[in-house]
Amino acid sequence: MISAPVLEFATVGLGLLLLLIEAFATTLPRRTIAFAGILGLLAVFVATFFVATPPPNGGFWNFYTADPLALFFKRFAIITTILVLLMMIDYAPVVRAFVHGATTEAGVGEFYALPIFTCAGLMWMASAIDFIMIFVSLELVTVSFYVLVGFMRRNAASLEAGVKYLILSAVSTGFLVYGITWIFGVTGETNLARVASAVIAGVDRGPALFGMALVLVALGFKIAAVPFQIWVPDVYQGAPTPVTAFLSVGSKAAGFVVLLRVLAPFFMLPEVQRLLVGIAVLTLIYGNLAALPQNNLKRLLAYSSIAHAGYLLIGVVAFAGNAIAFYLVAYLLMTILSFAVLVVVSQTGGDSIENFDGLSRRSPFLAFAMLIAMASLAGVPFTAGFFGKFFVFDAAIRQHHIALAAIGVITVACGFYYYFKVVRAMYWEAPVANTAIPVSALTRVAMVALMIAIVVLGVYPTPVLNALR
Amino acid sequence: MIPPFLFWTFALLLLVFGAAVVLNRNPIASALSLVISFIALSALFMSLDAFFIGIMQVLVYAGAVMVLFLFIIMLLDLRAEERRKINVVATTGGALVALAFFAQLYLVIGQLRIASQPFAPLPPKTDDVRNVGALLFSNFNLPFQIIGVLVLVATVGVIVLSKRELR
Numbered sequence: 001m002i003s004a005p006v007l008e009f010a011t012v013g014l015g016l017l018l019l020l021i022e023a024f025a026t027t028l029p030r031r032t033i034a035f036a037g038i039l040g041l042l043a044v045f046v047a048t049f050f051v052a053t054p055p056p057n058g059g060f061w062n063f064y065t066a067d068p069l070a071l072f073f074k075r076f077a078i079i080t081t082i083l084v085l086l087m088m089i090d091y092a093p094v095v096r097a098f099v100h101g102a103t104t105e106a107g108v109g110e111f112y113a114l115p116i117f118t119c120a121g122l123m124w125m126a127s128a129i130d131f132i133m134i135f136v137s138l139e140l141v142t143v144s145f146y147v148l149v150g151f152m153r154r155n156a157a158s159l160e161a162g163v164k165y166l167i168l169s170a171v172s173t174g175f176l177v178y179g180i181t182w183i184f185g186v187t188g189e190t191n192l193a194r195v196a197s198a199v200i201a202g203v204d205r206g207p208a209l210f211g212m213a214l215v216l217v218a219l220g221f222k223i224a225a226v227p228f229q230i231w232v233p234d235v236y237q238g239a240p241t242p243v244t245a246f247l248s249v250g251s252k253a254a255g256f257v258v259l260l261r262v263l264a265p266f267f268m269l270p271e272v273q274r275l276l277v278g279i280a281v282l283t284l285i286y287g288n289l290a291a292l293p294q295n296n297l298k299r300l301l302a303y304s305s306i307a308h309a310g311y312l313l314i315g316v317v318a319f320a321g322n323a324i325a326f327y328l329v330a331y332l333l334m335t336i337l338s339f340a341v342l343v344v345v346s347q348t349g350g351d352s353i354e355n356f357d358g359l360s361r362r363s364p365f366l367a368f369a370m371l372i373a374m375a376s377l378a379g380v381p382f383t384a385g386f387f388g389k390f391f392v393f394d395a396a397i398r399q400h401h402i403a404l405a406a407i408g409v410i411t412v413a414c415g416f417y418y419y420f421k422v423v424r425a426m427y428w429e430a431p432v433a434n435t436a437i438p439v440s441a442l443t444r445v446a447m448v449a450l451m452i453a454i455v456v457l458g459v460y461p462t463p464v465l466n467a468l469r
Numbered sequence: 470m471i472p473p474f475l476f477w478t479f480a481l482l483l484l485v486f487g488a489a490v491v492l493n494r495n496p497i498a499s500a501l502s503l504v505i506s507f508i509a510l511s512a513l514f515m516s517l518d519a520f521f522i523g524i525m526q527v528l529v530y531a532g533a534v535m536v537l538f539l540f541i542i543m544l545l546d547l548r549a550e551e552r553r554k555i556n557v558v559a560t561t562g563g564a565l566v567a568l569a570f571f572a573q574l575y576l577v578i579g580q581l582r583i584a585s586q587p588f589a590p591l592p593p594k595t596d597d598v599r600n601v602g603a604l605l606f607s608n609f610n611l612p613f614q615i616i617g618v619l620v621l622v623a624t625v626g627v628i629v630l631s632k633r634e635l636r
Contacts, residue, residue: 005611012618019625063611099635106635110625117622124615136612140619147626162630185583206580210573 001052004066007044007074008123014040015116022109030105034089034112038082041119045078062191063133064124068468072325073126073257076332080250081119083336086446087242088112090343095240098152111151115246118144125254131180131190134258138176138222141254142169145247149239161238168231172221179214182207196265205269212266213275219262222255223309224248226282236302241346244298245339248305253328256312260321267319276317277404284310284407288414297342298351300418301335304377307415311392314408320395326464327392330376330384330457337450338373340443341366348437353422358431366437367426369447376454378419379412384457391461471516479516482509496542500535507531521597 017040018033048071088095092108099107121140128134146169150162184190186208187198199208220228236244266272287307294300308331315324342351344366349355360367376385389412396405439447457464482505489502511526578584605613629635 016621059608060611062608100633101635107629110629114622114625117618120618121615130612132609132612133615136615136619140615140622143619143626144622147622147629150630153630182577186581204580204582206577210577 001050002047004051004071004127005060005064007047007051008120008127010044010047011041011078011116011120011123014044015113015120018109018113018116022113030092030108030112031089033109034085037112037116038085041078041082041085041116045075045082048075048078063130064127065129066127069257069260069321069325070127072467073253074123076253076328077119077122077126077250080122080246080253080332080336081115083340083446083450084115084242084246084250085112086442087245087336087340087343088115090340090347090440090443091240091242094347095152098155098158100154107151111148111240114144114148118148118246118250122250122254126257128258129192129261131183131192131195134262135176135180138254138258139173141251142173145169145243145251148243149235149247151243152240155238157238158240159238161235164231165235165239169221172218172228175214175221176218179211179216179218182211182214186211192261192265199265208266209269209271212262212269212272215262216275216279219255219259220279223252223259223312224306225279225309225313226286226306229283229286229306229309232306233299233302236305237296237298237351241298241339241343241351244301245336248301248339249332249335252305252309252312253332256316256324256328259316260319260324263316263319273317276313277401280310280313280317280404281407283307283313284411288411291418292414294418295354296352297356297422300353300422301338301342304415304418305335307411308377310411311389311408314396314401314404315392317401317404318392318395318399320392322465322468323388323391323395325468326461327388329464330388330454333450333454333457334373334376334383334385337369337447337454338377340447340450341370341373344437344439344443348435349432353425355432356422356425357429359426359437361431362433362435363437363439365439365444365447369451370426371423372451372454374419374422376458378416382455382458384454384461386458387461391465476513476516479509479512482506483513496545497539500538500542503538504531504535507535518591518595519597521601 014037018037021028021033021036022030051066051071053066088111092111095108095111096104101107118141121137121144124137125134125141128137146162146166149165150159152158153162180190183195186203187195189195189198217228221231224232236248239247263272263276283306287303287305287310291300291303291307294303308327312324312327312331315327345355345359356370359370372383376383379385379389389408393405393408396402396408486502486506486509490499490506493499493502507526507530511523511531514520514523514526
């Protein structure tokens with residue numbers, strides 16, 4: 001048995017090791033760094049199953065918890081990072097072309113090593129139960145994303161995305177810190193449990209809600225909820241594709257864990273509920289409607305990521321931790337799968353949906369993988385995406401948020417249109433070229449695993465639902 | 470405690486030069502206004518007996534960060550910013566949002582009970598630096614270590630993004 005904090009320190013140690021290998025073993029092929037990272041993360045993943053239950057209290061445990069929710073999302077972060085690293089190996093030629101280096105492989109080592117630190121930040125976020133801890137771990141994640149988003153610095157789109165993300169994210173951090181100071185000023189505490197007991201004992205209601213609203217602005221930015229979504233389309237489109245996938249899965253999931261933890265003390269206040277319902281409705285409608293006219297698949301997935309934040313927010317309004325966890329797992333599988341296909345296909349043409357025309361004849365395997373991902377994103381039965389939406393709506397109806405669930409169901413119909421636009425291009429349009437698209441064996445294995453997981457969870461969701469108990 | 474007129478002087482300085490940062494068309498004038506507003510802020514901290522934060526405000530922000538700002542501004546093309554036209558719609562919208570925010574702030578401060586209560590005076594010989602240091606390495610050790618990782622990531626990032634030719 002090991003103590004939970006060891007997991008993060010092992011992850012950081014792994015990142016340091018990879019940076020050292022990058023610096024000193026100059027003759028080693030850079031892919032080795034990615035493989036070492038994947039193996040190391042797998043070891044940490046296995047270790048999460050041997051975590052000792054934490055002692056009741058102590059200085060350290062005021063900031064850090066190893067409850068089932070935290071452990072679940074630590075595993076989530078590790079799996080996401082492993083899949084992103086696999087995608088990065090496929091994407092390395094593009095990065096090489098846009099990094100100014102003395103050798104052809106310059107900079108690729110750092111590209112593989114930085115996600116490990118992001119992963120450590122995500123794991124700390126999953127465990128954070130103190131505003132100070134939330135702030136520093138969130139910043140670790142954000143700062144590493146600043147670097148990763150703008151990584152291809154000779155590509156104008158990537159640089160533009162990096163600058164936009166940097167500026168808007170810094171503004172949202174300002175809101176977060178200001179909100180935390182208000183909550184601290186009212187309750188005199190930064191630990192969430194003690195904030196909760198202070199709120200129950202009675203605090204100045206207006207100022208506490210004001211602080212909470214400011215914190216919500218910052219978290220709304222992280223999870224890409226409307227009206228804090230302005231950055232999403234440009235940043236998602238400009239960033240290197242594996243980083244986009246990481247941003248849309250890892251950053252969002254960690255944002256939702258923090259949201260659940262931060263909301264717990266304030267949830268019985270009716271104002272907070274109303275605010276959340278408002279944000280959820282706006283997010284659902286905006287994300288789905290804005291996705292309709294998109295022709296670029298990366299941009300389409302960006303708007304779809306906003307729409308999915310809306311469905312997840314329905315789960316937050318119903319405060320259904322299990323439903324949110326399941327939805328996020330389904331979201332991880334289908335989003336990573338679609339981005340993985342996009343990484344392979346875009347290298348033969350571009351990111352736009354036209355580049356997928358006739359994919360079924362050029363590579364039946366990739367077309368089928370994309371079909372599964374799109375069906376699951378739309379919420380077709382017998383895929384994980386269906387159960388994700390089902391559990392969220394079910395939780396909302398149990399809490400008597402009928403109108404919210406109804407809006408959710410209507411917007412799902414919208415989703416069918418734009419996801420199946422991609423399917424139509426792949427199966428009904430004439431191919432743009434007749435060349436076959438090569439897929440490496442490792443990528444093929446990862447894609448098959450993702451497809452199997454999507455279908456299995458679409459039939460038998462119990463294992464994930466039980467994971468939080 | 471300081472006499473109220475000193476508080477008003479520094480608060481006014483802070484606000485006037487804070488506004489000057491935004492309103493000035495010349496980036497160097499903006500940056501220098503920011504220095505003055507930092508110094509006024511540090512004076513306000515000192516008036517609350519928070520000497521360590523006050524000194525840090527001058528050393529780190531007015532000193533190190535602002536010097537960096539000025540260097541970067543001097544390396545950039547200044548004319549572009551001065552030539553830029555004001556976007557009326559965006560400015561009005563931004564001003565309205567800011568106004569709504571301040572109205573909200575005004576209402577909320579009125580409801581804050583501790584805002585109208587005087588704080589108990591600090592014990593006469595409080596060693597700020599020792600207290601902050603002791604807290605960072607005892608109670609707040611974990612967040613402090615995470616900041617270490619954050620600085621490392623930032624360092625790697627700066628090299629990757631700014632080095633002329635990566636090796």
